[in-house]
Structures are given as C-alpha cells and as structure tokens.
Amino acid sequence: MVAGVDEAGRGPLAGPVVAAAVILDPARPIAGLADSKLISEKKRQTLFHAIQERSVAWSVAESNVEEIDRLNILQATLLAMQRAVHRLPVVPDCVLIDGNALPVLPMPTQAIVRGDRTVPEISAASIVAKVYRDELMRAYSNIYPDFSFQIHKGYGTQKHLAEIEKFGPVAVHRKSFRPVKEILENNNS
Numbered sequence: 001m002v003a004g005v006d007e008a009g010r011g012p013l014a015g016p017v018v019a020a021a022v023i024l025d026p027a028r029p030i031a032g033l034a035d036s037k038l039i040s041e042k043k044r045q046t047l048f049h050a051i052q053e054r055s056v057a058w059s060v061a062e063s064n065v066e067e068i069d070r071l072n073i074l075q076a077t078l079l080a081m082q083r084a085v086h087r088l089p090v091v092p093d094c095v096l097i098d099g100n101a102l103p104v105l106p107m108p109t110q111a112i113v114r115g116d117r118t119v120p121e122i123s124a125a126s127i128v129a130k131v132y133r134d135e136l137m138r139a140y141s142n143i144y145p146d147f148s149f150q151i152h153k154g155y156g157t158q159k160h161l162a163e164i165e166k167f168g169p170v171a172v173h174r175k176s177f178r179p180v181k182e183i184l185e186n187n188n189s
Helices: 041-054 065-071 073-087 120-143 158-167 178-188
Strands: 002-008 017-023 057-063 094-098 109-112
Touching (some): 002 120, 017 120, 057 120
C-alpha cells in the first residue's frame, strides 16, 4: 500500500500549512487526478469527494501559525506531513512525498519533485490538502471580516497586503513572514 503525501499553504502569509495523505484503491480508480493547482475549484471539489469515497484511506493534518513561526515553514510542513501519515487508519508500506524533503517516518519514504503531476496518490493528496485549506480560509473570513481570506486564501496579494496594512495582523497571520514582520516592526517603531 502506497500513500501519497502533499501539502497546501507553504507560501501564504496567513493560516496553517496543511498536509494530506492518501492511499488509493487500485480497484476503484479515480479519473482526472492532477496537481490541485492545475484544475478548477469545481473539479477539485468533485475529485475531493471521489477521493473520500473511493480511496482505501485518507487523512489531513496541519501545522498552525505558531508552529510555522517557531520552527520555520519547511519544518512545519514536514511535521504536518508526518502527522497526516500517522493519522491514516491504515499503515502504508511506503510513502511518496511531493517535493525534495522528507519527514521522519517509520516506513520507507521517497521524495518526488513535482510528484503531484505524475503520481496519482500524490495528486490525490494535493487535492485533499488544497480543498481542506481553502475551506479553512473561507471560515477565517467569517471570523475576521476585515480580511478577504475567502478570496486570497492568505496569499500575499495586493489586496491582502493592503488589509494587513490597514487593520494590522490578526492571530492567523504568520508573524515570521517578511511582509507581516515588516508591518509589525513599522507599527511598533
């Protein structure tokens, strides 16, 4: 049993980094799996439900903003990946990770650069992580109505930077990320 693992949310200025792990069922193939960034939101939603229904197992885990600020984004990402694999209800024989860095796991692991484009298990994990994180960011827009998290998902868009400048960072902002850090420093000087 092969688990694919990918993350969503390494680059944004706000919100957790989310990792997903998926073990696909060869007897129940899912057509259309691809890198989540290359497919529409509507198709991601459809595939997300298919993955939930047809995979052998899937899980999601995150590293929160405090962990990102304390550990750095790479280590927080690896921690989220580790958590996602450990949350699988089935123990995989091996794990294929998108990227070039590996979390510490008790089973064989392999990093595959751009694996989300070539390995169906990693593509599935990419979709699960992205859909989960996008939903989380939409929920944050209800908690923090001054921020358009439902639109920019926490990425450093001009709109988001203007919102941070106007309203100041909130609890879900990554204080160690340069634009947020600079705004905090300027507000404190």
